[in-house]
Amino acid sequence: MFISPDSYVQAPDFTQSFNRYSYCLNNPLVYTDPDGEFFWIIPNIGWSKSGGLSIGISMVFGVPGLLTYQVGGGYNFKSNEAYGYAGATFAFNTASLSYSSSGGWSTGYTAGASVYSGLPVSTNFLTIGATYNISHGGWGGNVSAWFVDQSGWTFNPSVSAMVLPEQTTNFIRKGRFINNDKMLSKFVAASDYQGALDYFGFEGTYRPKKGAGADYVKGTDYYGSTDPTTGNIYYGNFAFSSFDNLYSTYVKESYTQKNAINGTVAINEEYANDPNLRNMRYYPEEAKGFKYAFERTGLFYRTKINNFNQANAYWIGSYGEPLMTKRWWHFIYKIPRKW
Numbered sequence: 001m002f003i004s005p006d007s008y009v010q011a012p013d014f015t016q017s018f019n020r021y022s023y024c025l026n027n028p029l030v031y032t033d034p035d036g037e038f039f040w041i042i043p044n045i046g047w048s049k050s051g052g053l054s055i056g057i058s059m060v061f062g063v064p065g066l067l068t069y070q071v072g073g074g075y076n077f078k079s080n081e082a083y084g085y086a087g088a089t090f091a092f093n094t095a096s097l098s099y100s101s102s103g104g105w106s107t108g109y110t111a112g113a114s115v116y117s118g119l120p121v122s123t124n125f126l127t128i129g130a131t132y133n134i135s136h137g138g139w140g141g142n143v144s145a146w147f148v149d150q151s152g153w154t155f156n157p158s159v160s161a162m163v164l165p166e167q168t169t170n171f172i173r174k175g176r177f178i179n180n181d182k183m184l185s186k187f188v189a190a191s192d193y194q195g196a197l198d199y200f201g202f203e204g205t206y207r208p209k210k211g212a213g214a215d216y217v218k219g220t221d222y223y224g225s226t227d228p229t230t231g232n233i234y235y236g237n238f239a240f241s242s243f244d245n246l247y248s249t250y251v252k253e254s255y256t257q258k259n260a261i262n263g264t265v266a267i268n269e270e271y272a273n274d275p276n277l278r279n280m281r282y283y284p285e286e287a288k289g290f291k292y293a294f295e296r297t298g299l300f301y302r303t304k305i306n307n308f309n310q311a312n313a314y315w316i317g318s319y320g321e322p323l324m325t326k327r328w329w330h331f332i333y334k335i336p337r338k339w
Contacts, residue, residue, distance in 0.1 A: 041172050042165045044074075044115055048124075048158035052078030057168075060116065067091075068116055076100075089116040104135025115160045118337035123159045165338055174199070180243040188240050197235065200243075202250040203257075204233030224249035228267075228282065231260035244300035248307070251300070252293035256285055268318055280317055287314035287323060294333060301336040 043057045056074025073084040079102060087096030094110045112127035113119055123145075130141040140149035145157040164177075171177040176186070180200070187196035193206035210220050222236035223245065239249040259265045266284035271277040294307035308326060315323035 039169075040165060041168045042072075042115075043163040043168055044160050045163055046074075046115075046158060046160035049156045050154070051076060051156075051158070054078075058115070062089075070116055087116070089114070092117050103133060106131055106133045106135070108132070115162070120336060120338045121159065121161045123157070125157065162338060184240065184243045184246065193235070193240060196240065196246070200246070202235075202246065204235055204250070204253065207234040208237055210234075210236065224253045226253045226256040226260060228256065228260050228265045228285070231257040233257055242302065244303040247300040248293055248297070248303040251296055252289045252307070255289045255292040259285065283314045283318040287311050287318060290314060291323060297333050298335045298337045301334055 040060045041057065042060055044055070046054045046056070054074050054076040056072055058070045058072030060068050060070045062068035068089045069087070070089070071084075071086045073082060075082050079100075081101050083098060083100040085096055085098035087094055089095075092112060092114070094114050094116055096108050096110070098106050098108070108129060108131035110127050110129035112129075113122045114127060115122050124142060125144050128141075128143050130139070132139050138150060140147060142148070142156075145155060147154050147156050166179045166183075167177045170180070170183050174183065176183065178186075183199075184196055187193065187199065193208075197204060197206060204224070208221075210222050210225060221238055223238045224233060224235050226233050233250070233253045235246070235249060239246050256265065265282070266288060267281045268284055269281075271283070272281040288311075290307045290311035294311055297303060297307060308330075312322050312324070315321070
């Protein structure tokens with residue numbers, strides 16, 4: 001529970017949203033929402049072989065790709081009818097309840113790259129699922145684009161694409177139909193760096209120059225740093241050069257923040273005890289942090305920070321050998337995810 005109220009109802013279909021003093025699904029020990037504005041508006045357009053063209057819009061509450069609640073609706077041009085739905089997604093597994101005038105009430109389960117996975121383009125070729133029509137008692141399911149019901153198997157490929165989710169969300173939240181880079185530039189132009197962190201929900205504090213404690217190089221520009229004892233995250237000016245750089249800084253530093261809170265920050269004791277090498281004692285933690293960020297570059301696919309090379313550089317500095325070799329399948333880390 002918090003002493004300051006949320007500024008608006010985030011998800012009208014979720015009763016906990018009406019408690020203005022309760023954040024993060026009433027579970028702040030697991031989730032963080034520093035600004036209390038933990039939602040996205042996602043318009044989308046879809047097509048399927050049997051259903052034709054449709055458009056829709058969803059309000060998503062939570063952490064897309066991890067845990068979300070969503071409510072929305074749309075219109076199908078082929079059947080000339082509107083539909084509505086509500087659902088929850090956990091780690092690419094979605095349970096939903098939907099209604100349409102012709103089909104009535106239905107419930108379903110989908111695993112894979114659905115529209116709620118955070119991918120800008122999704123397709124049923126990468127899903128498996130099952131449905132049950134509550135109103136009429138029918139059932140069905142799919143394995144990739146092949147569907148089965150009481151009448152047998154059919155091939156029904158579909159694709160769905162997000163349409164300007166950044167712009168739509170920023171318009172709803174701030175009245176400006178612009179992408180995240182342009183929204184960030186508005187804060188930077190006004191020198192409101194902390195306001196940018198709060199607006200985008202990145203936990204931490206703006207500190208333009210390193211200078212807290214003898215372990216920092218005083219007066220230098222930087223991307224981000226985390227106090228290894230308190231877990232406080234600090235952001236330098238470099239982080240605000242683009243939204244992706246700000247996001248990647250947050251993700252990398254959040255790894256160390258979690259370890260600091262748990263008391264598991266990785267250090268090299270030999271370096272820690274040698275005055276000439278003390279600046280290298282957190283190399284193991286930095287290497288693991290950059291590896292953690294590298295494996296999530298799809299969240300900030302335009303970042304200028306080469307996390308793979310930085311991870312290896314720190315790993316070599318700590319252990320004298322590379323962390324890993326770049327493999328062809330690492331492209332999966334760079335598949336963009338937007339919400």
